[in-house]
Amino acid sequence: MICLGIEGTAHSIGVGIIKDVKGSCRILSNLIKAYQPEKGGIHPREAANHHATYIADLIHDSVQTADIDFADIDLLSFSQGPGLGPCLRTAATAARALALTLEKPLMGVNHCVAHLEIGRGTVTGCTDPVLLYVSGANTQVIAFAEGKYRVFGETLDVGIGNCLDKFGRTCGLGFPCGPKIEELAKQGTHYLPLPYSIKGMDIAFSGLLTCAENYVKNRAQMEDVCYSMQETTFAMLTEVTERAMAHTEKQEILLGGGVASNRRLREMIETMARDRGAKFFVPARAVCVDNGAMIAWLGFLMYNSGLRMSIDDSVINQRFRTDMVEVTWRG
Numbered sequence: 001m002i003c004l005g006i007e008g009t010a011h012s013i014g015v016g017i018i019k020d021v022k023g024s025c026r027i028l029s030n031l032i033k034a035y036q037p038e039k040g041g042i043h044p045r046e047a048a049n050h051h052a053t054y055i056a057d058l059i060h061d062s063v064q065t066a067d068i069d070f071a072d073i074d075l076l077s078f079s080q081g082p083g084l085g086p087c088l089r090t091a092a093t094a095a096r097a098l099a100l101t102l103e104k105p106l107m108g109v110n111h112c113v114a115h116l117e118i119g120r121g122t123v124t125g126c127t128d129p130v131l132l133y134v135s136g137a138n139t140q141v142i143a144f145a146e147g148k149y150r151v152f153g154e155t156l157d158v159g160i161g162n163c164l165d166k167f168g169r170t171c172g173l174g175f176p177c178g179p180k181i182e183e184l185a186k187q188g189t190h191y192l193p194l195p196y197s198i199k200g201m202d203i204a205f206s207g208l209l210t211c212a213e214n215y216v217k218n219r220a221q222m223e224d225v226c227y228s229m230q231e232t233t234f235a236m237l238t239e240v241t242e243r244a245m246a247h248t249e250k251q252e253i254l255l256g257g258g259v260a261s262n263r264r265l266r267e268m269i270e271t272m273a274r275d276r277g278a279k280f281f282v283p284a285r286a287v288c289v290d291n292g293a294m295i296a297w298l299g300f301l302m303y304n305s306g307l308r309m310s311i312d313d314s315v316i317n318q319r320f321r322t323d324m325v326e327v328t329w330r331g
């Protein structure tokens with residue numbers, strides 16, 4: 001089966017085409033175009049305008065790159081939520097239009113679950129992981145338990161990526177500045193104390209963010225502030241992930257989201273995995289970030305398990321929670 005998936009929850013619009021090959025995912029194409037605000041954070045309407053500008057070309061280019069015809073597509077899927085309303089609506093509208101034109105079925109999928117499933121589908125040996133999903137807007141620890149993907153811990157305020165980006169914006173590092181913070185942190189030598197806020201299994205970043213900004217205002221070395229931010233936030237993430245592993249007794253850890261590119265975060269999670277005798281997986285960057293292939297793959301899994309979605313049921317859900325999804329495709 002061949003599925004074309006459209007991702008459009010936030011800053012990126014992506015179109016990916018996948019083919020299932022005996023239960024694993026072959027990616028035929030996976031194109032992404034990311035909106036970059038000139039200043040400030042993501043403006044939902046501006047981002048949606050960006051997506052509307054590029055979606056038609058992306059669909060054509062993705063079909064061409066996959067070396068297929070439109071007639072070869074068996075299923076259309078799209079990110080139904082969670083995300084920014086205008087962005088979600090743009091992607092959903094394109095997917096509906098394409099499904100109606102091609103007279104093919106349509107499937108809306110949960111973006112967070114797609115991050116986990118693309119790991120299972122493309123990374124050899126990754127079968128039942130705890131996912132540490134670290135992106136701009138989202139920070140969640142997710143694992144499969146009793147028929148659903150459950151959130152074992154999550155941020156109570158901003159996502160880790162937003163925390164890093166907000167810091168970078170205030171301090172003039174530009175956007176997105178996760179990679180810049182990573183570079184600067186390598187030169188940091190002095191740990192500056194920052195709030196370590198874990199509440200139960202959940203995490204909060206905003207107090208730490210204010211504190212880090214104050215260090216910069218008081219002329220602390222930028223390298224030391226970046227280093228301290230990474231050490232503290234990543235330790236919080238590692239602690240919650242480890243507790244979820246212990247609780248679920250799972251033996252695999254998967255990273256997902258844009259912040260998964262960070263070497264220091266990988267190192268910390270990998271060390272924890274090794275100490276527990278667990279396996280550690282990071283998918284290729286192209287499928288770690290928001291992308292259409294993961295949406296296509298989850299659309300296929302859902303459809304293949306017997307689920308169907310009418311156009312009427314394909315309304316977007318900005319607050320689509322990970323644990324609202326009935327997982328019908330796992331035994």
Ligand code: AMP
Pocket residue numbers: 134135136137160161162164165176177178179182257258259260261262263288289290
């Ligand atoms: P996503 O929302 O999943 O597309 O991820 C985007 C986020 O990843 C942005 O907040 C970036 O700052 C962050 N990011 C990308 N690369 C890195 C990195 N090397 N270290 C930390 N954060 C990163």
Ligand code: MG
Pocket residue numbers: 111115135138257289290
């Ligand atoms: Mg994402």
